Amino acid sequence: MDVRTDGDIADSFWWRRTTLTRRTPLYDACVSVGLLVAATIVGALLDHPGLAPSIMIVYVFAVQLCAFFTWSRLYCLLSSAAAVALYNFLFVGPRYSLSFIDRVYPGMFFIMFVVSLVSSSIALALRRALAQAAASDRRTHMVLETNRMLQRCADQQQIVHAMATQLARLSGCPVVWYSADAEGDDLLPRATYTAVGDAAPVHELAPQMPPRLSASAYVGTPLDATYGGSAFYGIYLTVRTGDGFVRSGDPASVVGVLAIVAAPDVLTHEERTLADAIVSEGELALDRARAMEAREEAAVLAKNEQLRANLLRSISHDLRTPLTSISGNADVLLDQGSTGTAVLDAQTRRGLLLSIRSDALWLNATVENLLAITKLEGGGMRLSTTLELMDDIVEEALRHVNPAVREHDLKVVACDEPALVNVDARLMVQLVVNLVNNAITYTPAGSHIMISISVDDGRVACSVADDGPGIAPEDRERIFESFYTANHGLADSHRSVGLGLSLCRSIALAHGGSIEVAAADPHGSVFTIELPAADVSFDKE
Template sequence: MDNKNKTKIAFYQNVYSGPLFIVLATLVGAFFKYTEIPETNIAIVYLLAVVAISIFTQRYILSIRYSVLATLVFNYFFTAPYFAFEIDNISYIITFVMMVTVSLIITMLTQRIKTNAAIANLRAEENARLYKITNAISVAGSVDEIMTISVQNISEMCNTEVVLVYNNILDNTYGQCRFVKGIYDNTSSEPIKNDIEFKTIINSYENNSILRKWKTAGQEGQILALLCMPRDQASKIDVSAQRILIMIMENAVMTMERIAAAEKQNQLLQENERERYRSNLLRAISHDLRTPLSGIMGTSEMIMRMTDKADDRYELAQEIIDDAEWLHSLMENILNLTRLEDNRNYIQKQPEAIEEIIAVVLERFEKRAPGRELKVSIPNELMLVPMDAKLIIQVLINLLDNAVKHTEPENEIQLSVTHNDGSACFTVADKGSGILEKDLPYIFQLYYTSSKGAVDSQKGMGLGLTFCNTVVKAHGGNITASNHPEGGAVFTFNLPMEDKSNE
């Protein structure tokens, strides 16, 4: 209705404004002539008429046509010879050129203003719609609600049937909804269960040629939402509506991503909080166990020093120290294991020189097993391996303790490090009885002790090997146990020389 009216008005303006203004200009001219006002003013009146006509008609052809007519009429009535055309006069041609130029410029300017106004109007409409949707989305309680609101508005705006499939990245679920002319249609859509089904559905829509599709991707480029409507309906919606449609979808996806990012941040914060709490707790436990252990060990040493070696009490005190030492190493293993399983970042890798690590291991080994022979072989050249030195030293000590325990005092133990294809390869081998075949697959499992002894027999190495396994894995390496063909157990683990995790 509105449009029709507008066209009608434009038609009347085009048809009638030209003659009307020329007649008016002629009447004013006649009045000037009559009152003997100079002729030049009459030309200006006609120019005015041409300007007015250009403003009203806004069309180049009409403007040119009426400026020609205005020139002719002026020529006919107001230049000598009166009531006749004088074509040869040079001023006639100048007047004509001026009038045409002015009419063209005015038409151009008015058209430009009109176009700008139309664009501004359109933008305001778009903004109003987007504002409305953004408002609705901002109070939405869930991603599904955000998507539904968006589709409903698109369906309303385009006055057609619209389907949306989307990936809810917040809890990684998938959804589908359909609206017909702004009204929810629940007839369709099986629930989408997983990523594969989502991709299948997207593909089937994409290959459907009677549908027009709009994809919206997330920040990482993956498709998060696909909007479809029948192609014949889509062709009816104008450019502006299409732009709004795309904006609505982008807005919906962006909002979803923002919520997901905030949620992730929140989770991370909570996790950090938990981690800090646990690490404080572990530190407190470590501290509280160390103090009485020092007391037990120190006091026992004191008793030993006060006692004659032949006295039974001397040996009893020595046993207390041994047990306290065993408790100490168990405590270190448990605490480190808990820290590692709690927090992958617990490992602090730094490039360490193999020779330094081995030197420290040797020193400690000599203290723990005085008199035992340990044959060491490491490369001559400097080998820097990224590792958490304290943990790897503990791994080696655990393996050596294990070897000491399972071999006779005169058996030699070997420790070697080799550079092997981008990784450092550590081997601890003994010449003892080896590992039972049936124990091999389980030897690194938590609390697994050899089937040779009872599970609760004291001083099992279960935790020691589990610790080794966890530490090596956390370094990106691998640990294996095997038997040497000539007898004896062989433990081998490797650590990558290139540190990928920290970069």
């Protein structure tokens, strides 16, 4: 996150900090004396008959400037008295004496003193009001800017970065971030941040902090040699998370500590309040980020629960049909010839046995698909890749497809050039089997199924096309989701739990390829697998 574009804030706070560091009695005294000396020099230049009122005005103006450059009413009072005394001593006869001849001078001096004091007091009050308004504006600006920065943060690291950068701008000093050690409760230095947003490794000046359990003991106090520090002082701001009513007394709620590397009195009361506000905004952002993470985890759990429910519903419905068929056919075979039932002929018995075998094979294929997609999506399956011809993959797959393929017109269009791919042969055979079985299942008997292989621009494509009823456009977006079948939502009418195409996508992605579905002309569907062509090179002697 880039924070350099907001350097004007840092500049304004830096100017204010340099002016604050000059607010010392010696500085104010020097400013007052310098202004009075300058007024005296100007008065000497104006020391001509008839210009006495001008000299008086110069001294009053000097007193007003003292009120502008100093912050205490005492200097307004002293500079007013000094201005009257200097005017009397240097420009009123008898000169170089505080005595006066004309009786009008006491009243004039008194008026001059009152005018100087009142005008300087008004100037000082206006200046203080202006400074307070400017400080309030800066404070509001910085809090809003901090809030905007935190809203762009997505995790704890970015939030800490934003908080530390704003604190560094506020203080004009580097800020060290301490967070808990993974192996214990000690708070260890992690990074140092500056006013321009740079994060750097921690220097030797940042020692190990006390344990988190005593976090409240050192916050806001200097770190001395008791805790292993060597002449290191700082302002410590604890960053907590959790419920605001209980986290203040719970050491476990401490996320870390932001330490401003400066003397404890470097911040004014106003700046310390602003620093606390920045940390509070960061704590809210941390709570918000953790709430978002919790919601995302809850959403994932909810999705997993929905998938589990879909699986159970699909399994309970779709597996019950073949199991019932197997059980019923077995009962018929076992009960033939008993209790008066007729003995089945050989052809009928063979038909029942073939039905049992078909249902058992389908159940086995369903379990294999379920296990394969679980391992692929969970990263638990390692690919055993070898160099294979795509034509050989298709030829092997056709040996394992649904026997109902005899009721369809199946055609294979081979490639004119070698279509070499580096794949896991077993998984790729299963992918082609699933696509062909899908075409067999969802097209009527007598439909045409064509498998074509091509090589183009370093990619090997294998397409399975049919001229069945096709897939609706709205279903094409979800056809590769688990437990979903076109025109039926969750699989429930055909003997399928909607895992075949989902497994095809997982296998294709695992090999760095892709799978797509499109409409065939004039009707039907075309499933196309694209895989990277194998790079085969031969060294020539």
